Amino acid sequence: MTLSPATGPYLAQILENSYPIWNDGLTPSAYARYWDAQIRTPWGAAHLDRVALVDGDTVVSSLKRYDLNARLDGRIRRVLGLGAVFTSPAHRGRGAARELLQRVLATAVTEGYELAALFSEIAPAFYERLDFVSVPLHEIRIAVRPSRGSPAVLVRAGDQRDLPAIAEMSARRSATTRLALERSEELIRFGLTKRRLLAGLGPPGLRQVEFLVVEEGYTAVAYVIGSEQDGKWFIEEAGDRDPAGARVGAMMQAMLSRLPAESPPEIRAWWPHDFIPPQVEVAERYPTNGVLMIRALTDGILAVPPLRAEDVAYWRLDYF
């Protein structure tokens, strides 16, 4: 079996076979367009691809590769993100995914990656056998105290010109954690575009994306990127120049004040542990569904240190 870029007929096989589990409510053609659009974005074109383990014309196993950087204990490391590991049903249980991962990881070492990371949707034992370790990551369900009277901040829709300020706020926030992605403007734009594509390609009204900012002197000083589905909100990412996060809290009050008569929606987020705006209460905290797993690629040079959930800042916008 050989390793090949997953394009053309190989890609068509992967999309067809993986559609039943990862379609997110899209039609088969929208599912294909969703991938195609991602790899045409400026970030996607340079940092995202799929590779496949093929036997002649047949794709046996495949995965997505993301070229990322993370800051771990103060040093920036190149990280290979792995996603959508998939073996076609007829070839399962014969070591294909393991072989594909081993080959991809060996190539990554020669390409200068120091770490590999993935989100496991299955019991982690499979990836532990390949030396990945779980990094604890928490999701929270939050309650926002209603504002008395009219909301205290002026909120507008965010756009491209806000991305430099957002990248800066994001970098400042992650500087205080032991593990966080290095997030360029392009990467943040990619995450936002991906959410919007999923909303736009899906059935009308199923998902909405909201990108809101508060500005001072024409510069964004706080922002929220949220998605909504089935009346539930997920705060994909948020930031505030004020470390206490009071403007994000006020923005969330403003968002909720648009739904006067209804009971408040369920709101969930992956937030850094030290970022809880004063208007917000954590109602529940639990491990994320997808388990973040990491391994060092260069034996002996770097080991992944034990990390607690408080040591990690990871926005759901960057889930891969």
Ligand SMILES: CC(C)(COP(=O)(O)OP(=O)(O)OC[C@H]1O[C@@H](n2cnc3c(N)ncnc32)[C@H](O)[C@@H]1OP(=O)(O)O)[C@@H](O)C(=O)NCCC(=O)NCCS
């Ligand atoms: C998970 C998957 C990629 C494994 O592919 P594969 O080529 O059969 O894997 P290998 O033969 O190398 O290894 C098989 C091992 O995978 C693990 N595994 C497979 N499916 C699993 C599942 N649903 N939950 C937990 N472990 C699983 C088991 O440890 C299995 O070992 P066993 O056969 O001794 O029980 C394949 O089952 C698949 O495509 N599943 C659907 C997509 C998916 O869930 N991908 C994982 C995303 S994180």
